[in-house]
Amino acid sequence: MSALNIKKGSTSHSAYNLRPTFSDVHETHTLAVIVDNEPGVLARVIGLFSGRGYNIDSLTVAEVDHTGHTSRITIVTTGTPQVIEQIKAQLGRIVPVHDVHDLTVEGPSVERELALLKVGSEGDKRVEALRLADIFRANVVDSTLDSFVFEITGAPDKIDAFADLMRPLGLNEIARTGVAALPRGS
């Protein structure tokens, strides 16, 4: 056996651990999927995730090439390395899918999400909300005498942090777009 100059399959390590070949550490990956913008294509992608029991943490989709009719679906998903590889392979076999990029492993990338937060408060809390919004570079896009709607753009954890701060200050509604992501560089 040692004559085989090939890395041994990890199946040989133990016969009695459950699925010893695959790590059970969960990772979060951001996938960019380029698809033909045709009816049902999103249903195919979502159906794949539900049908095979994969997770979707967030999903955004829009047509990015109006002449070529291609859309970009950005999916944030969580799973073991083996599940992530399966997700990519399964996405790749959907006929209208042109390309699947794993932005998490294909070098550095930027991720941005937009959120709208409605904060209803008066007095000091109202002033504090406005001050924190300024620190987070959130814009006021609507205002009444007892509420603001803030628009904030950034990485998902920045939005999480802003929402956490707004909660005691009267946050009563939040809308998030999900992640859009691009690799850095040319």
Place this chain on the structure above:
Amino acid sequence: MTRQMTGAKMVVQALKDQGVDVVFGYPGGAVLPIYDEVFQQNEIRHVLVRHEQGAVHAAEGYARSTGKPGVVLVTSGPGATNAVTGITDALMDSIPLIVLTGQVPTFMIGSDAFQEADTVGITRACTKHNWLVKDTANLSDVLHQAFHVATTGRPGPVLVDIPKDVQFASADYTSPQKAKTSHYQPRVKGDLAAITDLVAAIETAERPVFYTGGGVINSGRAASQLLRELVDATGIPVTSTLMGLGAYPASGDNWLGMLGMHGLYEANMAMHGCDLMINIGARFDDRITGRIDAFSPGSTKAHIDIDPSSINKVISTDIPIVGDVAHVLEDLLRIWKSRGRKTNREGLGKWWDRIDTWRQVDCLAFKQTGPSIRPQHALARLEALTKGHDRYICTEVGQHQMWAAQYIGFEDPNRWMTSGGLGTMGYGFPASIGVQMAHPESLVINVAGEASWLMNMQEMGTAVQFKLPVKQFILNNERLGMVRQWQELLHGERYSHSWSEALPDFVKLAEAFGAKGILCQDPADLDDAIMEMINHDGPVIFDCLVEKHENCFPMIPSGEPHNKMLLGEASTKDAIKEGGAVLV
């Protein structure tokens, strides 16, 4: 030159241009314009089935036995939903099908119209791809693309849903040569570095085994030829999944027999004990692997598959090769030859010695004793009496299917049609109709159990109407034999609803349809009865009454690895443990 024609005419024209000669279908309101065009031509034959599920299985039989895609034409709503089981079956077994469904007119879609169903929605999960065509101008492009998608890469069923107004409207027809090319172009050539790694592994391996699957057959005749050349030149033993039988001949020197849950002892022991497993076009199905964490624990695993998602899905692979079997084997052979045709002769010699000791167990041995026919004996006699014939075998699903795989030898690919992945009872009879349509002069036998066979027995009408001399060889044990076997092993011999009561008199049933029925229950009559079946020019229902409580062995109990096979009744007590009981 472009030609204006109606959508309905386009359908028939596209089928002709794609080389289709047979369509299996059933008319209805939403496909009447297409049926009107079918009526007005003679190039494409239409086989009227008796149920849409039958149409799809017949098309599968046609496809598997010819290597060409099968074509199905059914109506909207119930026509489409009845086809779903067959379509799912084809998806699981990677069978190329083009399913054409009628749909209510575009302006009525979504209104819960008569015989409306969301066909593309329902079949999205059970097709390789599907289309709803809303504009006649796109129809011919979509039809040609449908053939392309169904037949390239890992084959599979596709569905084109055509609303009735799209069938009536006219537009320009595009020929296949001028149709829009699809970006869907799966890679067929394997990575040469990986193939070279596999060659190096073959050169030194002491205990290698080829584990081949349906991918070899789907890849075409050339793939089977290359496999035979590779196996015979290297002297490496070869086993196959249920789907891959016939790719390497059963009479070949290196043949170990089928592997898996009801596979042969020597095949499973070789899989368990090998140091190099070369998976060619198989997918590590759970019927093959048994207990995953104890599957072939000491081996390096190579996996050749055209579908990247098959690799590392179930079993971690050391040498993954994505590509078409024929292309990869061609490169593999070329590289192996150019490096001096080396194998580890000493190791291989010892390996064969060990395999021979396993062979001596003679796991399929049985004795025909007693007054009733044992099912193994019935199949052994069927094999002996039909061996020399130009023969195609279909099966239903259950014990008889496993016995057929064990006792019938397949010398060529495309001769064996069985529902492997989905395990669809009712598959075999309509499949045999599809096979006979493609091979009118051949002997087509469906090995069946009485329960499976009854699931699509309405197709007797089709067989008689189209004068298809299909032989329905029913091993009648008045039981759902495989269910009964599991209840015996797993559920304390409580045989909940696993017997067939109120069975028809199969001879009279055959006669009622205008066919021939043969009843056989005495072992002494069996040979003559089988000869009578073979020699009858027309469809036959052969009701072979067999031993009622026979179990199918060898068997790997659920939750156990390959080396824990059960070889017979004596070894079954408490064979399936708690963990295995939850598995299927």
